[in-house]
Amino acid sequence: MPTPAEQTRPAERILTAGTLPVAAMLLTGTVALYIALVAFGNITDFETNQQFVRHVLSMDTTFKDNGLKWRAVESTGLQDAAYVGIIAWETLAALVLGTSTVLWARALRRPHGLRRAQRVGSIGLLMILALFGIGFIGIGGEWFAMWQSDAWNGLDAATRVVTLAGIVLIVTHLPSATAPADTPTDTPADPKNPKDPKDPKDPKNRL
Numbered sequence: 697m698p699t700p701a702e703q704t705r706p707a708e709r710i711l712t713a714g715t716l717p718v719a720a721m722l723l724t725g726t727v728a729l730y731i732a733l734v735a736f737g738n739i740t741d742f743e744t745n746q747q748f749v750r751h752v753l754s755m756d757t758t759f760k761d762n763g764l765k766w767r768a769v770e771s772t773g774l775q776d777a778a779y780v781g782i783i784a785w786e787t788l789a790a791l792v793l794g795t796s797t798v799l800w801a802r803a804l805r806r807p808h809g810l811r812r813a814q815r816v817g818s819i820g821l822l823m824i825l826a827l828f829g830i831g832f833i834g835i836g837g838e839w840f841a842m843w844q845s846d847a848w849n850g851l852d853a854a855t856r857v858v859t860l861a862g863i864v865l866i867v868t869h870l871p872s873a874t875a876p877a878d879t880p881t882d883t884p885a886d887p888k889n890p891k892d893p894k895d896p897k898d899p900k901n902r903l
């Protein structure tokens with residue numbers, strides 16, 4: 697006949713799914729899947745976003761009287777090199793975040809691996825923030841005036857990605873994200889030592 701402790705184990709396992717390390721794993725996995733699909737789409741449908749990068753860097757769809765046209769990069773070789781670099785960065789970020797997701801999953805059973813999962817995930821998330829925050833919003837949006845273009849404007853999408861990655865980074869750095877799941881602290885009394893070890897009447901516990 698199962699003991700009361702054994703009867704509560706299934707319930708404890710279900711409650712473990714609501715812990716922050718599980719949330720960190722799922723959130724990291726979400727970003728990993730997203731950026732992996734983005735990279736895969738750019739590789740298999742190379743020309744679509746190739747045109748996007750070319751138009752943004754050439755600034756040919758910004759305001760006609762734009763005084764910032766001197767910033768434009770008109771060399772198609774440099775434009776394509778930038779696009780290939782973006783794809784490579786996205787692919788690497790997907791691999792790092794995918795690795796972090798696996799590490800989070802393993803750490804659910806081996807809590808000593810939580811810190812490693814957090815650090816690897818932080819690298820991947822910072823790569824995402826650098827690409828979409830610095831690259832698309834900062835350089836693309838402001839330096840190449842992408843905000844002026846109605847046809848080739850990726851600021852809204854970049855903002856969504858930066859927001860998502862930022863939230864995930866914050867969640868994974870909350871103190872309890874790297875803390876092991878709660879374990880039951882009630883243990884049966886030792887028949888050889890009937891005193892409760894936390895009994896305030898015990899002189900040893902008054903120090």
